[in-house]
Amino acid sequence: MARMSGGVGAAVPELRLEEVSVRHGRRRVVEPLTWVHRAGRIAWLIGENGAGKSSLLRVLAGRMRPATGTVTLLDPAGRSGERIYYRPAMRLPGGVTAGAWARLMERLAGPAAAGAEEPMAVLRPSVPENRLLGRVSTGEAKRTLLEALLRKPAPFVFLDEPYEHLSARARDALTEVLVARAKTAVVVVATNQPIPDAAAGPVVQVDGERAVVIEPEESRWMS
Amino acid sequence: MDVVNRTTDALAAGPMGSAAPAARGRLRALVAVELQRAMRSPGALVGVAGFLILLGVGHWSYWTSLPPRPEDDRLFVWGYIVAMCGMFRLGLSEDRELALDEYLVSNLVSPLRYALSKLLATIAVVGIFGAGAFVCAAAASAGDFQYAAWYTVLMTLVVWTLLPVLLLVEFGIDTRYPALFVLLIFIAAVVVGRLALGPIAIVRVMGLELERYVYSSLAPLGVRALVAGWVLVLLYPLWRLRLVGRAGWSWAKV
Numbered sequence: 001m002a003r004m005s006g007g008v009g010a011a012v013p014e015l016r017l018e019e020v021s022v023r024h025g026r027r028r029v030v031e032p033l034t035w036v037h038r039a040g041r042i043a044w045l046i047g048e049n050g051a052g053k054s055s056l057l058r059v060l061a062g063r064m065r066p067a068t069g070t071v072t073l074l075d076p077a078g079r080s081g082e083r084i085y086y087r088p089a090m091r092l093p094g095g096v097t098a099g100a101w102a103r104l105m106e107r108l109a110g111p112a113a114a115g116a117e118e119p120m121a122v123l124r125p126s127v128p129e130n131r132l133l134g135r136v137s138t139g140e141a142k143r144t145l146l147e148a149l150l151r152k153p154a155p156f157v158f159l160d161e162p163y164e165h166l167s168a169r170a171r172d173a174l175t176e177v178l179v180a181r182a183k184t185a186v187v188v189v190a191t192n193q194p195i196p197d198a199a200a201g202p203v204v205q206v207d208g209e210r211a212v213v214i215e216p217e218e219s220r221w222m223s
Numbered sequence: 224m225d226v227v228n229r230t231t232d233a234l235a236a237g238p239m240g241s242a243a244p245a246a247r248g249r250l251r252a253l254v255a256v257e258l259q260r261a262m263r264s265p266g267a268l269v270g271v272a273g274f275l276i277l278l279g280v281g282h283w284s285y286w287t288s289l290p291p292r293p294e295d296d297r298l299f300v301w302g303y304i305v306a307m308c309g310m311f312r313l314g315l316s317e318d319r320e321l322a323l324d325e326y327l328v329s330n331l332v333s334p335l336r337y338a339l340s341k342l343l344a345t346i347a348v349v350g351i352f353g354a355g356a357f358v359c360a361a362a363a364s365a366g367d368f369q370y371a372a373w374y375t376v377l378m379t380l381v382v383w384t385l386l387p388v389l390l391l392v393e394f395g396i397d398t399r400y401p402a403l404f405v406l407l408i409f410i411a412a413v414v415v416g417r418l419a420l421g422p423i424a425i426v427r428v429m430g431l432e433l434e435r436y437v438y439s440s441l442a443p444l445g446v447r448a449l450v451a452g453w454v455l456v457l458l459y460p461l462w463r464l465r466l467v468g469r470a471g472w473s474w475a476k477v
C-alpha cells in the first residue's frame with residue numbers, strides 16, 4: 001500500500017515511487033520504498049550524513065538510476081521533463097563578474113523579482129555588478145545559484161541542503177518561496193537542518209537502510 | 224492582505240509570470256560569460272605575458288644580429304605555444320570540478336547549447352589572440368606583415384587541428400590547463416612517429432611540409448583542420464555521454 005502525501009484530488013504535479021531502492025556503491029542505502037507525493041506541501045528528506053538522502057534525492061530528480069523500482073513524474077500540464085535540481089557542490093565560476101552572471105541568468109532563467117520586499121528579491125544577494133564571483137561569500141554564492149534556479153517555473157523542484165550557509169533572513173525567504181512554490185509544484189528538500197515550522201510537510205526519514213514516510217501530524221507528536 | 228496574496232500567487236507561478244526568454248539570446252549570453260572566464264583566467268594572463276616576452280627576446284636577437292639576419296620565426300612559434308598552454312581550453316573539466324555543468328545542463332540549457340557555447344568561446348579566444356599576436360609580431364618586426372601573417376595563420380591552423388585532442392583530454396582528465404596535456408600528447412606522437420615512420424614521413428603525416436610564405440603549402444594542414452571540425456561534430460555524442468554521468472538525461476519515466 002503506497003503512502004500518499006500532498007494535495008488531494010486537484011490536477012497537480014505528482015511524484016510516484018514504486019518499490020524504489022537506492023545503492024551507494026555496493027551498499028544498499030534505501031530499501032524498497034513506495035510513496036506518492038503530490039504538490040501541496042514541501043516533502044522533506046531527513047537523516048544523518050551518509051544515510052542516503054542525497055542519493056535518494058538524485059534518484060528522484062532523475063540524476064541517478066534506482067537499484068530497483070521506478071520513479072514517475074507526472075505533470076497534468078505536460079511539463080514532466082522540466083525540473084530543478086540543486087546540490088551543495090554546485091559553485092559559481094570565479095572569473096565572471098556578478099553583472100555578467102546576472103545577465104546570463106536573466107536570459108536562461110527569466111527576469112529577477114522586481115519588488116524589493118518579495119521573498120525572491122530578499123533571497124537574491126546584493127552584490128556589486130563588477131565584483132568577481134570568486135570574491136563573493138559562500139552564502140552569497142549559494143543564494144545566487146538558488147535564486148536563479150527558482151525563477152524557472154518547473155513543476156518539480158529537488159533541492160539538496162539548500163539552507164546550508166544561508167543567513168536567517170535568507171532562510172526565511174527561501175522557506176517562503178518554497179512553501180508558495182509547493183502549492184503548484186512537487187518540492188522535495190533534503191536537509192540536515194531543523195524543518196521550519198511554516199513549512200511542515202511529509203517527511204521521509206532515511207537511516208541508511210530504510211526510508212520511512214511520516215506525515216506532518218505523525219511527525220509533530222514524534223518530535 | 225491583497226498584496227500578500229498577489230505575491231504568494233506570483234511565487235507559486237514561478238518566474239514572476241514572465242514569458243520564456245528568447246532562445247537566440249541564450250547562446251550569445253553563454254558565450255559572453257565563457258569568453259569572460261577564459262580572458263580573466265590566470266593561465267591566459269601568464270600565457271600572453273609569456274608570448275610577449277618570447278616574441279621580444281626573439282626580435283631583440285634578430286635586430287641585434289648582423290645582416291644577413293636569420294630567416295626564422297623569431298620565437299613566435301614558441302611564444303604562441305606558451306600562450307596556448309595557458310589559454311587553449313574548453314573549460315569542461317573546470318566545470319565538472321565546480322559542478323557547473325550539472326547546474327546549467329540539468330536546469331537551464333540544453334547540452335547542445337552548452338557544448339556550442341564552449342566551442343564558440345574557445346574559437347573566439349584563439350581568434351582574438353591570433354589577431355593580437357599578428358599585431359604584436361607586425362609591430363616587433365617593424366611592419367613585416369608577411370612574417371606576422373604567415374606565422375599567425377600557421378599556428379591558428381595547428382591549434383584548430385588539435386581541438387579534438389583538447390576535447391578528448393578534457394573528457395578524461397580533471398585539469399584547468401588541458402593544453403599542457405595536449406602538448407605532451409603532441410610531443411609523444413612526434414617522438415613515436417619519428418621512430419616508427421622516420422622524420423620526413425611524420426612531418427608529411429602532420430601536414431607540416433611547409434614552404435615559408437607560400438600559402439598553398441598550408442593546404443595539407445588546412446585539410447586536417449577541416450577534418451578536425453568534422454571530428455568535433457562526431458565527438459558530440461561522446462561529449463553528451465560524458466555529461467550523462469554528471470548532468471545528463473533522466474532515468475525517470477515521464
